[in-house]
Amino acid sequence: MAAVTLFCRAAPFLFFMRRRPPPVLDYLQRYIPPMIMTVLVLNSYKAIGFAKAPYGLPEIVSGLAVAALHIWKRNTLASILGGTALYMVLIRIC
């Protein structure tokens, strides 16, 4: 497991150690991070039971609160701690 995991993480660096990366990679390097962050956020929401009460409301409300807090104050810690605290309260009262 350790070997396979390390292989996955090291493959691109080993492959392009001597070769020049093709120009299409310059393009991809720029747009991969925003795409991956989008996928990671959506992936965090995949396990939620939207079909039954509370219909994923704690997750959605807390997630929106994190985004709103961050757009407003742009303080990473405050956004994350605030949203997480709200979530912990919501799952206990819903």
Place this chain on the structure above:
Amino acid sequence: MHRFKAALDGLRPAFSATVPVLLGYVTIGIAFGLLLVKSGQPWWMATLMSLFVYAGAAQFMAVGLLASGTGIAQIALLTLVINARHMVYGLSLLDRFGACRRFKAYLVFALTDETYGLLTTVEPPPGVDRESFYTLVSGLDQSYWLIGSTLGALVGGLLPFESKGIEFALTALFIVLLVEQMRAVRRPAPYLVATAATGAALLAVGPANLLVVAILASIVGILPFRKALA
């Protein structure tokens, strides 16, 4: 000595950047350690795996596989499927890691989802060199995971689990990093492509292997926009 001081200067900003990961990794690490011991493994197995494998999803998967006596070839194959996404992470870090020397091997080894998110979004503070900042962030993140999983394996059963819900800190971290990406990359295409790719992946393979399929589909999906985004 000078180098040492420079590294210490980076410690405070690196720590504050990784606090959300601290919350998530310690709690999820405790859950992992607890689960692993309950499945019949000795406690130090949790420490060893977190030290050398250091991949959350794959470690959780391994608990079930080890308990059911799955063969080593199949465990290797499943690990490959789960962690194939990290190849894509590396592709987008070729430039950022290009200038790194001494700790590059460790940075590559320790590249988890959360660490990737931090390294691609948070800039090193002025006066702190990129490589030591990246190394501090990566090392702190792994130490949280190591502490959490060892703690869970040793005393997990004794902890009152009133911290339920604290793992939302990792979702919140990804949301914050997404907002930061939206400030940096002000084009709608990558976000729309990634959302469509995730939706398609969910329909095609369901939730289990969603991450790797969605990321590969995003890469393929963004290629046609090369001219438009140039």
